[in-house]
Amino acid sequence: MSESHWIVKQKIEIPFHYTPGPALLRFLEGLRDGKLFASGVRGESRKTVPPLSFCGRSWKPADDWAELPGTGTLESFAVVPHGMAELPQEGERIVFGLVKLDGADTCLAHLIHTKEPGKLKVGTKVRLRWRAERSPGIQAIAGFDLL
Numbered sequence: 001m002s003e004s005h006w007i008v009k010q011k012i013e014i015p016f017h018y019t020p021g022p023a024l025l026r027f028l029e030g031l032r033d034g035k036l037f038a039s040g041v042r043g044e045s046r047k048t049v050p051p052l053s054f055c056g057r058s059w060k061p062a063d064d065w066a067e068l069p070g071t072g073t074l075e076s077f078a079v080v081p082h083g084m085a086e087l088p089q090e091g092e093r094i095v096f097g098l099v100k101l102d103g104a105d106t107c108l109a110h111l112i113h114t115k116e117p118g119k120l121k122v123g124t125k126v127r128l129r130w131r132a133e134r135s136p137g138i139q140a141i142a143g144f145d146l147l
Contacts, residue, residue, distance in 0.1 A: 070127060127144065
């Protein structure tokens with residue numbers, strides 16, 4: 001007998017409920033309220049966004065919170081060479097960027113709004129743009145505008 005007789009093709013669904021945990025919940029609720037939070041460990045200077053429940057270096061619980069101003073520096077970016085059905089065009093090319101937010105030591109990936117992506121460069125200063133209507137999720141941020 002060949003092995004193909006023993007293969008049963010089927011689709012298995014595993015329903016689940018995602019629970020963000022206290023650190024990410026505070027971050028998500030902050031986004032809903034138009035606030036951007038980073039976490040850290042009391043006595044240590046490192047701040048992470050999105051926040052973590054503990055420091056990956058010292059393994060201490062993250063118990064120090066900072067509200068960030070929403071400005072930062074473009075650390076890296078990629079221009080998408082074609083449109084994406086999931087994103088509105090708004091007459092702009094789609095640019096994804098890594099933004100090191102002022103007051104944080106890590107980067108946040110999001111959209112960069114610019115009409116001239118060819119003029120973008122690492123080190124460009126940016127400011128967060130909130131959506132008018134926000135829910136507790138990363139979509140509360142419309143993207144980043146150039147300063």
